[in-house]
Every structure is written in C-alpha cells, then in structure tokens.
Amino acid sequence: MSDAVIRAGWPGPPGVRAFTTLRHGAGFSQAPFDSFNLGNRYAADGDDPATVARNRAQLVDLAALPSAPHWLRQVHGTDVLQFDAPAVEEGEEPTADAAVTRTPGVVLAILTADCLPVVFAAKDGSEVAAAHAGWPGLSKGMLEATLAAMRTPAAALMAWIGPAAGPQRYEVGKDVFDVFVAHDADAAACFVPTRPDHWLADLPALARRRLVACGMASADVHGGDLCTISEPARFFSHRRDGRSGRIATLAWIQP
Structure with a gap:
C-alpha cells in the first residue's frame, strides 16, 4: 500500500504501527475529493457517503488492519476517549479529538486536511494515542489532555507529528497569535510577520513546545516536516482548496 500511505517518520517502538494516508493511490471518490477521501459525514464537505464508506473498507483491506478503525x-x-475493544464497522462515531488504547489490535484514527495529526506511543510499545490538533485544539490544550489520558509518563513517550499546514504557507491573524502568546510568551518565536496583524504560524513548533513543557524529551518528538498546503498531489488541504477531502492518520499496537 506504499502508493497510498506515508509511514510514520520515527523510530517507533516494536509492535507499534502508524501511518498517514495520501489523497491518491487508492479510493474511488471523484473531484474535488479524488480519490482516497476518508472523511466522515461531519468532515467530508459533500462527498458521497457510500463512496467514503467504500474508501474506508478499502483502507482496511489494503493496509491489512487488524480491525476497523x-x-x-x-x-x-x-x-479524549479510551478504546479497549476493536471498532464495530459502520458504528457510531463518538465526539472527541483524541483516543488512547493499550489493547493490541485496536486501531485509532484521526482525520485531517491541514490540522496536526499527532501519534503518541509508549517507548515499550504498551500504549498508543492519536490526537487531532488544529490551532483551536492546540491552543486549548488538546495535546496536554491526550498526555494526561495516557498511563505512560510523558518522559517515557515518543511522538510523531504527521502532515499538516506548514510554516511557509499557514498564515494566521492576530486572534491566533494572541491566544498562543498569552499562554507562552516565548511562543512568539513560532510566528513570522507577513503583513499588519498577520503571521506565518509554525504549528509543529508550537506543538513541540507544549509537549516538551509537559515532560517529553525534545528528541522524542519527530516529524512536522510535511506540508499539506504545499503538496496538492499528495495531500488534501482545506486552506488551499476550500472544499476538500480528508486524509487519515492511524495508529495501533500489532496483536
């Protein structure tokens, strides 16, 4: 399935699997959702639900997942939700922006189209988590909440930041700048001025600051170098395209 996914760029623990899907290489969706759109009815921006369900079924088969995500x-x-058993296919999709599991074979999934997908794993492979953190969730403490929901101490974790809006393309306004700097004055270093009251924001750098502040070692935070806005051939991007499909970041402990 190498044409349809990017494996997590980290020295992942034995038995832990993680990847992010690409927009092409699989799937059946038509433009502007072409072709491997995995967004649900809350995030698909108008794609045919039956086609998305077909794409999701293909994902399970092509990636040889141990269970449905x-x-x-x-x-x-x-x-943050805790999952202790595999999902039921086409089951209810609970409201949350992160999930944690210690059960082998339980597959966690996060949908994005510019927001940060962040995968966590205990270094001993006993626990994994996946979090969705756009600037609103990141500023509210989404990553801190995910760490708090895990049994593994932060110092014993590693993380991978998947494809997201990159620091060369993601322009934000004063509201975004102010909310991060109010929390951490030194976060201003993650913003580059572009025009009055606008900045290019480095979301991965902001995420790293927060994870390190929680006790993770900087060397254990990987990724953050893939920009969804800059690579239309590989990634969906809501900022770039308006109506857009969703890529998915998945993580699990191999049974």
Missing part, C-alpha cells in the same frame, strides 16, 4: 466526530475540542 475507531473513527471520531472531531470538533476542535479537548476530549
């Missing part, structure tokens, strides 16, 4: 209804919040 636990899909979430993401709302840019800070709720």
Whole structure:
C-alpha cells in the first residue's frame, strides 16, 4: 500500500504501527475529493457517503488492519476517549479529538486536511494515542489532555507529528497569535510577520513546545516536516482548496 500511505517518520517502538494516508493511490471518490477521501459525514464537505464508506473498507483491506478503525466526530475540542475493544464497522462515531488504547489490535484514527495529526506511543510499545490538533485544539490544550489520558509518563513517550499546514504557507491573524502568546510568551518565536496583524504560524513548533513543557524529551518528538498546503498531489488541504477531502492518520499496537 506504499502508493497510498506515508509511514510514520520515527523510530517507533516494536509492535507499534502508524501511518498517514495520501489523497491518491487508492479510493474511488471523484473531484474535488479524488480519490482516497476518508472523511466522515461531519468532515467530508459533500462527498458521497457510500463512496467514503467504500474508501474506508478499502483502507482496511489494503493496509491489512487488524480491525476497523475507531473513527471520531472531531470538533476542535479537548476530549479524549479510551478504546479497549476493536471498532464495530459502520458504528457510531463518538465526539472527541483524541483516543488512547493499550489493547493490541485496536486501531485509532484521526482525520485531517491541514490540522496536526499527532501519534503518541509508549517507548515499550504498551500504549498508543492519536490526537487531532488544529490551532483551536492546540491552543486549548488538546495535546496536554491526550498526555494526561495516557498511563505512560510523558518522559517515557515518543511522538510523531504527521502532515499538516506548514510554516511557509499557514498564515494566521492576530486572534491566533494572541491566544498562543498569552499562554507562552516565548511562543512568539513560532510566528513570522507577513503583513499588519498577520503571521506565518509554525504549528509543529508550537506543538513541540507544549509537549516538551509537559515532560517529553525534545528528541522524542519527530516529524512536522510535511506540508499539506504545499503538496496538492499528495495531500488534501482545506486552506488551499476550500472544499476538500480528508486524509487519515492511524495508529495501533500489532496483536
């Protein structure tokens, strides 16, 4: 399935699997969702639900997943769910922006189209988590909430930041700048001025600051170098395209 996914760029623990899907290489969706759109009815921006369901079924088969993913209804919040059993296919999608599991074979999934997908794993491979953190969730403490929901101490975790809006393309306004700098004055270093009251924001750098502040070692935070806005051939991007499909970042412990 190498044409349809990017494996996590980290020295992942033995038995832990993680990847992000690409927009092409699989799937059946038509433009502007072509072709491997995995967004649900809350995030698909108008794609045919039956086609999305077909894409999701293909994902399970092509990636040889141990079970169907636990899909979430993401709302840019800070709720984290614990999953102890595999998902039921076409089951209810609970509202949350992150999930945690210690059960082998339980597949976690996060949908994005510019927001940060962040995968966490205990270094001993005993626990994994996946979080969705756009700027609203990141500023509210989504990553901190995910770490708090894990049994593994932050110092014993590693993380991978998947494809997201990159620091060369993601322009934000004063509201975004102010909310991060109010929390951490030194976060201003993650913003580059472009025009009055506008900045290019480095979301991965902001995420790293928060993870390190929680006790993770900087060397254990990987990724953050893939820009969804800059690569239309590989990634969906809501900022770039308006109506857009969703890529998915998945993580699990191999049974």
